[in-house]
Structures are given as structure tokens and as C-alpha cells.
Amino acid sequence: MTGNAKGKKILYGGDYNPEQWPEDTWEGDLKLLKKAHINILTLNVFSWGLLQPKEDEYDFTMLDKIMALVKKYDFKVFMATSTGAHPAWMPKKYPDTVRAESNGLRRKYGRRHSLCPNSSNYRKFSAALAGELAKRYAGYDNIVAWHVNNEYTGMCFCENCEKAFRIWLKDRYQTIENVNKAWNANFWSHTYHEFDEIVVPGALSEAHMRWGKMKSFFQGLSLDYSRFMSDSFLECFLAEKEAIRKYSKDVPVTTNFQGIIKQLDMHKWAKHLDVVGWDNYPGYKEEPAAVGFRHEIVYGLQDGRPFALMEQSPGVNNWDEYCRLKRPGVMRLWSYQALAHGSDTVMFFQMKRSVGSCEKFHGAVIDHCGRDDTRVFREVADLGDELENRLKGEILGARTRSDVAIIFDWENWWAAEYSAGPSSHIDYMAETVRFYKGLFKGNISVDVIGTDADFSKYKLIIAPMLYMNKNGFDEKLRNYIREGGNFVTSFFSGYVDENDNIITGGYPGKWRDFMGLWIEESDALPPEEKNFFTYKGKTYEAGFICDLLRLEGAESLAVYGRDFYKGVPVLARNRFGKGNTWHVGARADDDFYRDFLKDICMELEIRPISAAAPENLEVTVRENDNGRFIFLLNHDSNEICFESDMTGVDMLSGNQITAGKAMTIPGYGVVVLKQNR
Numbered sequence: 030m031t032g033n034a035k036g037k038k039i040l041y042g043g044d045y046n047p048e049q050w051p052e053d054t055w056e057g058d059l060k061l062l063k064k065a066h067i068n069i070l071t072l073n074v075f076s077w078g079l080l081q082p083k084e085d086e087y088d089f090t091m092l093d094k095i096m097a098l099v100k101k102y103d104f105k106v107f108m109a110t111s112t113g114a115h116p117a118w119m120p121k122k123y124p125d126t127v128r129a130e131s132n133g134l135r136r137k138y139g140r141r142h143s144l145c146p147n148s149s150n151y152r153k154f155s156a157a158l159a160g161e162l163a164k165r166y167a168g169y170d171n172i173v174a175w176h177v178n179n180e181y182t183g184m185c186f187c188e189n190c191e192k193a194f195r196i197w198l199k200d201r202y203q204t205i206e207n208v209n210k211a212w213n214a215n216f217w218s219h220t221y222h223e224f225d226e227i228v229v230p231g232a233l234s235e236a237h238m239r240w241g242k243m244k245s246f247f248q249g250l251s252l253d254y255s256r257f258m259s260d261s262f263l264e265c266f267l268a269e270k271e272a273i274r275k276y277s278k279d280v281p282v283t284t285n286f287q288g289i290i291k292q293l294d295m296h297k298w299a300k301h302l303d304v305v306g307w308d309n310y311p312g313y314k315e316e317p318a319a320v321g322f323r324h325e326i327v328y329g330l331q332d333g334r335p336f337a338l339m340e341q342s343p344g345v346n347n348w349d350e351y352c353r354l355k356r357p358g359v360m361r362l363w364s365y366q367a368l369a370h371g372s373d374t375v376m377f378f379q380m381k382r383s384v385g386s387c388e389k390f391h392g393a394v395i396d397h398c399g400r401d402d403t404r405v406f407r408e409v410a411d412l413g414d415e416l417e418n419r420l421k422g423e424i425l426g427a428r429t430r431s432d433v434a435i436i437f438d439w440e441n442w443w444a445a446e447y448s449a450g451p452s453s454h455i456d457y458m459a460e461t462v463r464f465y466k467g468l469f470k471g472n473i474s475v476d477v478i479g480t481d482a483d484f485s486k487y488k489l490i491i492a493p494m495l496y497m498n499k500n501g502f503d504e505k506l507r508n509y510i511r512e513g514g515n516f517v518t519s520f521f522s523g524y525v526d527e528n529d530n531i532i533t534g535g536y537p538g539k540w541r542d543f544m545g546l547w548i549e550e551s552d553a554l555p556p557e558e559k560n561f562f563t564y565k566g567k568t569y570e571a572g573f574i575c576d577l578l579r580l581e582g583a584e585s586l587a588v589y590g591r592d593f594y595k596g597v598p599v600l601a602r603n604r605f606g607k608g609n610t611w612h613v614g615a616r617a618d619d620d621f622y623r624d625f626l627k628d629i630c631m632e633l634e635i636r637p638i639s640a641a642a643p644e645n646l647e648v649t650v651r652e653n654d655n656g657r658f659i660f661l662l663n664h665d666s667n668e669i670c671f672e673s674d675m676t677g678v679d680m681l682s683g684n685q686i687t688a689g690k691a692m693t694i695p696g697y698g699v700v701v702l703k704q705n706r
């Protein structure tokens with residue numbers, strides 16, 4: 030998805046909401062946005078109430094006018110379908126179109142992102158609107174993509190969802206006996222005799238809060254409900270996509286993911302998206318590696334096809350606890366971080382700050398003062414100029430080849446975090462980021478993959494906290510390792526099958542043979558309590574969950590330093606077939622992941638992109654026919670200076686960079702070093 034075929038451009042722009050403004054202000058806005066080098070506008074995200082004032086009446090007057098004007102000013106359009114917020118008449122007449130909360134209470138009209146995904150009325154009306162829009166605007170050649178709905182999110186617990194869930198279950202399990210077996214239903218007398226005895230697992234049923242996290246008393250059911258909800262929203266998306274396709278045959282259709290959204294199995298969704306798009310809103314305290322990891326998840330969804338950064342804030346996020354300003358240079362830095370990880374677009378929410386309601390203090394290109402000399406406007410304009418005139422379209426389509434992959438899986442995410450024990454604070458994403466950060470510090474390029482990816486491309490696969498061993502996964506992994514693959518895993522991995530039932534015989538279940546060990550017990554330590562271990566002469570902290578390993582062929586690399594399990598292995602390595610496996614049995618401090626993964630990479634001849642770049646500099650690489658592009662991102666406010674081991678031209682400054690010579694990157698600075706291939 031790029032600007033246009035000849036003279037391809039990075040798409041630069043974002044949400045513009047003319048429906049919130051008098052018509053006589055539009056032209057002035059567009060002129061200002063031109064000055065900022067904005068070349069694409071996302072239109073029509075939340076206009077359903079205007080577009081369809083009554084059930085049997087559409088009114089496209091406003092949209093026709095703005096479409097004519099943006100064409101006149103030569104903007105591309107990311108055309109939204111407006112179905113993320115209902116028109117007020119709809120829930121009034123069709124209460125089923127809005128969702129019911131976990132406590133069973135049906136919502137009233139209001140807010141947004143409130144749809145019930147199994148309301149046949151909602152599906153009918155949303156698909157009809159998408160079709161009407163496609164019919165009317167398919168002829169506009171400046172529409173580069175369709176943005177369906179907006180940030181699908183949440184869950185519904187209404188009676189329509191309950192009925193649809195029973196059908197979904199019949200399809201998955203055929204008989205009630207199979208459901209009982211899958212859910213280990215004799216626990217607490219949950220034995221079902223008819224499908225219609227099954228109810229949604231909301232707060233009136235299995236859901237409850239424990240230590241601030243949503244948990245379930247009956248996890249097989251809740252896990253399936255998570256799967257079902259993700260599928261239900263996907264069906265809503267597909268209904269709109271199908272309606273668009275009747276009229277708009279080739280223009281990519283997608284939606285904008287609300288970050289790395291836990292409720293939607295993004296791997297499953299990605300198969301149905303023409304391009305993956307996501308919204309990136311790092312909190313002000315967020316670590317660069319955590320954000321880099323999220324970009325990599327998105328990049329991996331379509332096997333390394335470039336993605337679209339569909340939203341980020343040009344300034345503050347108004348929903349933050351403290352709306353801390355992005356420091357000068359940070360918006361630019363984070364925009365390049367997206368490009369560095371595989372985005373082909375840089376897009377914002379929003380072009381202009383609204384005057385009313387809950388987003389009036391959210392960052393925007395045009396502030397309430399309406400001027401083009403604010404700091405934020407200048408930064409947006411400067412970046413637009415740089416993308417257009419320095420980077421040009423050269424990096425478009427460029428990809429990254431990595432020797433290391435980290436597995437990140439949604440069904441595992443759901444199951445691991447529903448689990449009661451070994452700790453209520455299981456956080457799959459955070460645990461995985463620890464490993465990513467270790468590699469990030471070592472400037473090692475990483476792909477993030479799903480469990481069904483092709484493993485043979487990688488020298489090393491890391492699966493932190495992969496609690497769920499889906500059917501056939503252990504066999505796939507075993508073959509990979511036997512043939513010379515290398516595998517690292519951590520505590521709370523390999524425990525259950527895809528229905529969340531324990532694989533008996535000793536943890537990690539079916540992985541025991543290639544891991545060469547089993548785990549007899551796991552101690553969950555509160556944050557103030559720590560154990561320790563010594564690996565290669567250096568002492569590291571061990572905490573959170575501490576596995577007590579029993580080796581059956583694996584070699585111990587480190588043992589615990591205190592408590593009743595002093596001397597028991599915490600870190601082990603096994604040789605299996607032509608490959609190797611490592612088990613990290615406790616959560617260690619950040620330095621451990623860096624040091625340990627560096628050792629493995631050295632042994633496997635996995636080289637860093639730059640061996641000289643210091644660890645607080647983020648380094649990634651993308652390649653295409655135009656060249657090899659090394660992105661160096663300084664996330665620190667202080668300048669970084671080091672002796673370069675890379676030669677090339679910095680596309681942004683035009684400076685020559687030479688290996689063996691000093692290279693300086695200012696605080697929050699970026700270098701895009703181009704090397705010819």
C-alpha cells in the first residue's frame with residue numbers, strides 16, 4: 030500500500046474529521062495540512078449518525094463535498110466505513126445491536142466500540158453501509174485503502190452471543206460429550222447434558238476478578254469464549270469486506286488494530302486482511318524494546334509483509350494518567366521506529382483537535398489555535414518534508430531477514446492469563462518482552478512468529494512462557510530441533526493441551542524428551558523476595574517463578590543460591606538430535622537475558638546488525654532492491670557516540686558514515702544508513 034505507482038511515497042497523514050467542523054473551515058485545514066506534507070487523510074471514521082439519519086435513508090452530502098475537496102488538493106484517502114459507533118436511532122429501535130456487559134446488563138446507546146458482534150441487525154446494517162459507501166466511492170482513484178470499523182475491541186455477553194456460542198461449540202466439538210471432555214467438565218459438577226445448558230462465562234457465571242486481573246472459575250469454557258469472540262468480530266469484519274468487494278475490486282481492505290489487542294487472535298485475522306494496520310500509542314513510561322516488540326508482532330503477522338502504522342499521536346495521548354508532552358524529536362523518533370520495524374506508512378490520530386467531547390485535548394497536527402508555527406505542527410511538517418525529500422519511497426516494500434524468532438501466540442496468551450496459579454500476576458507479553466529486550470540490547474534482528482510459522486528459516490526459536498502445547502506443536506518442534514534447530518523456553522511452558530488441560534506425566538509434558546528435564550515444583554516468589562544463581566561467573570537475580578528442575582539428560586548451567594532448593598538446577602541445556610534446547614527456569618534480571626542470549630547467538634553464529642553500536646541504541650535493518658537500510662534510533666535524551674562498524678550514507682543528513690570512524694547520534698536522533706547491495 031503506497032502513495033502511487035510512479036514516484037512512490039510513504040503515506041503520511043491520518044484521521045481528519047470534517048464532520049466536526051463548519052464547512053467553511055475545511056479548505057483552510059487542507060491548505061495547512063499540505064504545508065505539513067500530509068498526503069493521505071483517513072476520512073469517515075465516525076459518521077454513521079450523519080450518513081444514515083434514519084433506518085431507510087442515507088445522506089452522503091457531507092462526504093461527497095469533502096471527497097471533492099480532498100481530490101482538488103490531491104490527497105489520498107483511507108476510507109473508513111464508520112461502523113465503529115452506532116447512529117442513535119439504531120439501539121433505540123434495535124437494542125440487540127449494542128452489547129451486554131459481563132454482568133449481563135445490556136448497554137444503552139452511547140460511547141463507541143459498543144457493538145454486539147452477534148447481532149444480526151448490527152451485521153446487516155454495517156455491511157449495508159459499507160456496501161453503499163463502496164458503491165458510491167469506488168470510482169475515486171485516490172482511495173488507497175478501506176478502513177473497516179475502528180479498533181474492534183471488548184466482548185459481549187448477551188443472549189444472542191450465548192446462542193451463537195452454542196452453535197460455534199457444536200461446530201467445534203459436534204457432541205456434548207466432546208465438550209465435557211474438552212473442558213474437564215466433571216470439575217465442580219459442570220457436566221452438561223444439552224448444549225443449551227451452556228451459558229456465557231461472564232460475571233454472573235465463571236468470571237471473577239482476582240488481584241486486579243480477570244480470571245475464570247472454568248477455564249476451558251472461558252478460553253473457548255475468547256476464541257469465539259475473536260471469530261465473531263472477524264465475521265463482522267468479513268461481512269463489511271464482502272460488501273465492499275462487490276464494488277471495489279482491488280483496493281486493499283483492512284482495519285486498525287487497537288495496539289496488540291488481546292481479544293482478537295491477530296494471527297487468525299491477518300489471513301483475511303489485505304494489509305495489516307495497527308495503532309501505536311506508547312505510554313510515557315514505556316520502554317523502547319516493548320514498543321519495538323509490538324511492531325515486530327505486527328510485522329510477523331503476514332510473514333514479513335510491510336504493515337501500515339495507522340495511528341499514533343503527533344503530541345500527547347489525552348487518555349494518559351499524565352498527559353506528558355512528547356519531547357522535541359520523540360514523535361519523529363517513534364515514527365522512524367515504526368518504519369524501522371516494517372511499516373510503510375506514518376499516520377496519526379488526529380489532523381485537527383476537536384472542540385468538544387473527550388478528545389479535545391488529544392494531540393493533533395492542527396491545534397485549537399489553528400496555527401502552523403506551533404512546535405507540534407513544525408515537527409510534523411519537518412518530518413513530512415524529510416520523508417518526502419530525503420527518504421523518498423526508497424524503503425517501501427523492504428523486508429528484514431532474521432535468524433532468530435520469538436513465538437507469540439494468542440490462545441496461549443488467553444489460557445496462561447486465565448490460569449489460577451502459579452501466580453496471579455502472569456503477564457505473557459511482559460515475560461516475552463524480557464527475551465526480546467535481551468536481543469534488542471545485542472542488536473540482534475528478531476522476527477516474531479506464530480506457532481504455525483515455518484520454523485526451518487530460523488537458527489534459533491525462543492518461546493517464553495508457552496504454556497499451551499497445541500495439537501501437533503511438540504512434534505513440529507521436535508522435528509525442528511532434531512534437524513539442527515535450537516530452542517529456548519522458560520518456566521510455565523508446555524503444560525497444557527489446547528483445551529487447557531494438563532499434559533500429565535511431569536511438566537513440560539510432551540516436551541520432556543527434547544528438553545531433557547522435568548519440573549517437579551515451581552515456587553512463585555512475591556516481588557520483595559528473590560533467589561539468585563551464578564552463570565559463567567556472574568550472579569543474577571531469580572524470582573517471580575522458580576522452577577525446580579529434575580534433569581534427565583540435560584546439563585545444568587546454573588543452580589539456585591539459597592533457600593531449601595539451593596543447589597537445584599535453574600538453567601539447563603540439552604542436546605537433542607542435531608540441535609539444542611535451553612530452559613530458563615526463573616525470571617532473571619535484564620542483564621541475564623542479554624548475556625545469555627548473546628552467548629547462544631555467538632555459538633550459533635548469529636551476528637548482530639552492528640557489533641559496535643551500544644546497547645541503548647536500537648538497530649534494525651530492512652532490505653529491498655534499492656539497498657540495505659540500517660536504522661539507528663537513539664531513544665535516550667543524551668547523544669550517543671561510538672566507533673562505527675558500518676559504512677554508508679545517512680539518508681536523513683546526507684553524511685557519509687565510515688567504519689572505523691566515530692559516529693554521533695544526538696539525543697532522540699535517528700540515522701537511516703543506506704548501503705548498496
Ligand code: GLA
Nearest residue numbers: 179180308310340346378391
Ligand atoms: C484510538 C482510536 C481513535 C482515537 C485514538 C485516541 O486509536 O482509533 O479514534 O480515539 O484512539 O488516542
Ligand code: ZN
Nearest residue numbers: 145185187190
Ligand atoms: Zn452479544
